[in-house]
Amino acid sequence: MSEEATFFLPVRDYCHHNLITCSINDSVIAAAQLMRERKISSLIACDDQGQPVGIMTDRDLRGKVVADGLDPRTLKVSAIMTSPVISVKEDDTLFEVLYRMSRHRIHRIGVVDEDNTLVGFINESDIIRLQNRSPQHLLRSIDEAGNIEELRRINAEGEQLIVFLRRNGVGTTNLVQLIALINDQLTDRLIQLLKQQRFPDMGRNSTFMVLGSEGRREQTLKTDQDNAIIYADHVTAEELREIEDFSRELINALIAIGVPECPGGIMASNDFWRRSLSDWKRTVNVWIENPRSENIVNFGMLSDMRGLCGDRQLEQELRQFILEKAQNNSIFMTRMAQNVVNFSQPLGWFGRVKVERKGPHAGKIDLKKAGIFTITEGIKTLALSVGIFGGSTLEKLSQLKTRGVLDKKQTADLEATFSLLTGMRLRSQIDAADAGEEITNYVAPETLDRVEMGRLKEALEVVMALISTLRQHFRVDMLRG
Template sequence: MTDLDLPEVTDFLAEHAPFAAVPREDLERLGRHLTVRYARRGTHLMSVGKGNDEVFVVRSGAVQITDENGSLVERGGEGTGFGTTALGGQPSRFDVVAIEDSLLLVMSSEVFTDLAGRCSAVRDFFSEQREARLRHALVSLPHQDRHSAVLQTRLRDLLRREPITTTGDATIRAAAELMAREQVSSLLVVDGDRLTGIVTDRDLRTRVLAAGLDTGQPVSAIMTAGPVTSSPDAIAMELILEMTSRNIHHMPVVDGDRPLGMLTSTDLMRLERANPIHLVGDVAKAKDLDALVLLSQRLPRIVDQLVHEDATADGIGRIVTAVGDAIEKRLITLAEQALGPAPVPYAWIVLGSQARLEQGPGSDQDNALVLSDEARPEDLAWFESFAAFVVDGLVACGYPPCPGGIMASNPEWRRPLREWQAMFARWVNEPTPEAVLRSAIFFDLRILHGERRLVDALHAQIAATARQSGRFLAHLARNAAHNEPPLGFFRGFVLERKGEHKDRLDLKRGGFHAIVEIARVQALSRGLPQVNTLARISAASGAGALAPETAANLHDAFEFIRYVRLTHQARQLREGRQPDNFVSPEELSSFEKRHLRDAFHIVRSAQQTVVQSYPLGFVT
């Protein structure tokens, strides 16, 4: 560009983001390396799948950017920049067409890379564009190779009839006659237009017939008061999650307090997605381990169906966890039936992905026992046998043992409360690498069965001590920043170099698990109680530990990477293989490859933020 044009171009760039934040002397240096290109209306400036080695800024005119599916991503006029995602030989994921006669300022990849390296505002601006595109990709996911959108159906559209109601003072006999006449398995109990309770055919069996109750008694004597309800604007996927996690088969749909109707697990059969609800119910009734093993074999098909419909990765994780919880609870009940009652109160806790409601196919088991301080030496044999029964049962049901031995069958993870409290205090006050590793999984803790007061006491200590220990948080932060995303030069993938997963991409270590670690340390730094990763991200953002933009980007990256993993694992399950976290690049679609790069870049940026937030240089 000639010196005569330089002031005008410099002034133009200074009026548009991100160049407005670039020092004047750097803008002038940039201007000397720009060229001008004219594009007539209709000119294709970039095409999906084709390489690019230039970055463009619209000087005048306008361009339209669409994705590989033809969906509109952006229309931009003066100051619009594009081309950064296809640098370094990467195929473009977008079509860019001039929709008006346009003048373009063009810089080579070398010039752009130099500028971005010297000016964080430029680097961050184009990173934000990348993040916006990942969000666009997530919105597009339900339409990628999926059969329908049934799980997005609003509950109001599933209601097939007016609500069948009775009043609390109606007799049990009259209620049973009404249910028979209307051929329904439940009634809504109302006071005027307000829902007050629900009575089901199970209530009639267990609370009336089995108990020999007089059927002239009022329905209010046997109803479930204040039942769980759902909004008519909720979607079917949310209903399935709620009913699966609670193991219930009837859900009143209400507008405020006014009942609109009842949805049952039978209604959901129309969506062909009732399987997890019925599976959880069947698990709760299993008579022995053999029955549980057979039931557990139904889970892979459910996962495969959900992956190929419009369920989110988070939703699938919650359903898989609900099934895992049900199996583990049933094993606990069977163990107590076989061994007799526990000698002292206890709490069975789950850790890791199960505690976070993020289990996937093939997840190993992580669990522990918190015993009452009343436990005597002679009581420990019972708990040893109890833990072995449950852990071995989980293995038989397809939940592999934890490679690190984090299981209640290991005496190290089966202790009275006072010992847990003392051990945790040592972990925080003397954060050795092993202590940090053990405590990290212990922060992801959820009670599954037993005395909640034991776990509440431990939770209170964890929340109080971790937040106050800057040195310990720095160790956790170092771990969060240590496992870098598998991105190399020019944002190519870094594959495993040896071992059984050679030449495959690890989606866990520097991918979704890195986000788990980032969310954990940021939540703990504010003393937040959430355990689920997405809930931690949201809470950390609300508490000021994460910028809102960073939180939104991490949410999207977490969802997308887990979606790719679930797709991979569903394929492995169909082929009769053990699911894992290592995917071959050849099995990824171009859509998945492109947006995985964006997701990994977001993880890397968030890790850099963590490094800046904690004095990692003093951690040894």
């Protein structure tokens, strides 16, 4: 296995299991002496029952004690430790570690077993030893980039890295996670650069959000922008102008580094997708009261929102508002399900897979239209109707199974189908990128062998079963007009 592929091995293969702990009631100076004796840079802080509740690092000593001129003999570990301990599961991949480290701006992370018991720790230095041609190197390059041109180059390298990793046997799920992480980091770095150059106060009274597949972290190589902004109701006219200027510069910067603009205009630079919290609530109400197809699509897009920077309280309040509206408006949710049901019937007479009849992709299968859209939007609709908001499609499936909305077999079938269709789409896109061809959602039937074609037909039968579930669950056939 290549060194790049080791990033997709389980964390248990890399973490340290010899945990060194202290009590939250120990003095900081005693804890620091223990760190010096054991030649370590952090300690796990445990409560009176011996349960890990925080971590004290040499960084905490520098930033919270020495820099403030405090006496470490008078402080307890509980006063300076970081809590709770950010952790990953033993079976998670090293990419999950990288993601958590990047999002939380930390250099070490806990490892827990299936019982959620802390069993180890992993440091950034444990990963850094891998060679430069690696996801870690790419992510570091993003964090260190000083201008748009550097980020444009790195974005192109990211696509090449995905192609390389796929050729080396890395699975679809891990590649999709990596694509999401790279895109998040690129956007985050652009925002940092814009804040340094012109907009130091950006995010104080606003939130920049990604929507759609990016909000679900389910992007493949064919991706464009879907984003929006919420700002506080009390912003001044001057602050609002700054938010407008920032949104336009950010969207232009994303285009400049190689992230295409959304053909439908779903971008924060568009006034329609940049609103105050109260205006967003009013707009959601309008969509629900007028369940036209366009309004349903917009509602679905917003229902995948995920904040990348800014005031997360704004995001949480809008999330809660959308969730309450979804649960209290059964007719709208039925219309939403109807929109999914009517979108596509992937199989024709005698179970034949439908292909495009005309146009530049005639004879090819649109994998998004055939099943991916139906699964993502259908599962999202089911999830919203029972109070589940956000997360990936697989995460929503798991929660729907837990709540008894879907049974164990149908959940397993849908998980396998979604992974198969996403994998086929990503493989087709990687082949196109490798050959310098247009990246699309289409796959040519002749590129699939007999076994793959059989699996595709079985997968689309599962999609048809989901359509039936949506019809029955929401009583779609009882709607008029």
